[in-house]
Amino acid sequence: MREYVDGWVDGWTRSRGTARPEAVDGGWYVATRSETEHGRYVLSEPTKERVHAVLDAEQPPRTGLKFPGDPDEWLPQLGAGWEPDHSGWFMTRGLGHPPGRQAPPGYELTLDAQPGVAVASVIAPEGNVVASGRMGLGASYAVADKIVTDERHRRLGLGTVVMAALERHALEAGLDRAVLGATDDGRALYERLGWDVGAPLTAVYYKPG
Numbered sequence: 001m002r003e004y005v006d007g008w009v010d011g012w013t014r015s016r017g018t019a020r021p022e023a024v025d026g027g028w029y030v031a032t033r034s035e036t037e038h039g040r041y042v043l044s045e046p047t048k049e050r051v052h053a054v055l056d057a058e059q060p061p062r063t064g065l066k067f068p069g070d071p072d073e074w075l076p077q078l079g080a081g082w083e084p085d086h087s088g089w090f091m092t093r094g095l096g097h098p099p100g101r102q103a104p105p106g107y108e109l110t111l112d113a114q115p116g117v118a119v120a121s122v123i124a125p126e127g128n129v130v131a132s133g134r135m136g137l138g139a140s141y142a143v144a145d146k147i148v149t150d151e152r153h154r155r156l157g158l159g160t161v162v163m164a165a166l167e168r169h170a171l172e173a174g175l176d177r178a179v180l181g182a183t184d185d186g187r188a189l190y191e192r193l194g195w196d197v198g199a200p201l202t203a204v205y206y207k208p209g
Contacts, residue, residue: 007143011145025050026046027041075204107156147186
C-alpha cells in the first residue's frame with residue numbers, strides 16, 4: 001500500500017492547492033491550514049509506534065491523521081481529544097479504459113485544466129453546476145477528489161460522466177494509474193466504474209475539549 005498512499009498524498013495536495021507534503025517517519029505531513037483542518041498526517045507505512053507517535057505528541061487542534069488500516073482495530077486506541085472521522089477506503093484503478101458515459105440531453109460537461117489539477121463540472125439546463133469533481137495530477141498517480149452530485153440530479157449518471165472526463169484528461173497527461181480515498185457511499189459508485197479496493201481507511205481528528 002505504500003506506493004498507493006504516497007501517490008494519493010502527492011495528487012491530493014495538487015488537487016487542493018495545499019503546501020507540498022513534508023516527509024515524516026512512515027509517511028507525510030501536510031500543512032493544510034484550512035477553516036476545518038490545521039494539518040494532517042498521512043502514514044503510508046503505519047505501525048503501532050508510528051501511529052502513537054502522532055497520537056501522543058502535542059498537536060494543534062484540528063490536526064488529522066489518516067492511514068490504511070481497519071478502524072475497528074485502531075479506533076479503540078485513541079487517546080483523549082482524538083475523535084474518529086468518517087470511515088473510508090483507499091481505492092485504485094488502471095486508466096486504460098475510461099467509462100464512455102456522455103452527459104444527458106440538456107446537460108453540459110465542462111473541463112477546466114490547470115497545471116497539476118483538472119476540474120470537471122456538469123451544468124444543468126437551468127445553468128447551475130449540479131455535479132463536479134477534481135483530478136490531481138501527481139508524479140505517478142492521478143487522484144480523483146471531491147466527486148459530488150446534487151441530490152436533486154442523482155441517478156442520471158452524472159458522477160460517471162465527471163469521472164470519465166477526469167480519467168480521459170489524466171490519460172492525456174501521461175498517467176495510467178489512479179488512486180482515491182472513498183467514503184462508504186462513494187465506494188459503490190467507484191466499484192461500478194472498475195475501481196478496486198486497496199485497503200480500509202482509518203481517519204481521526206484531534207478536537208480537545
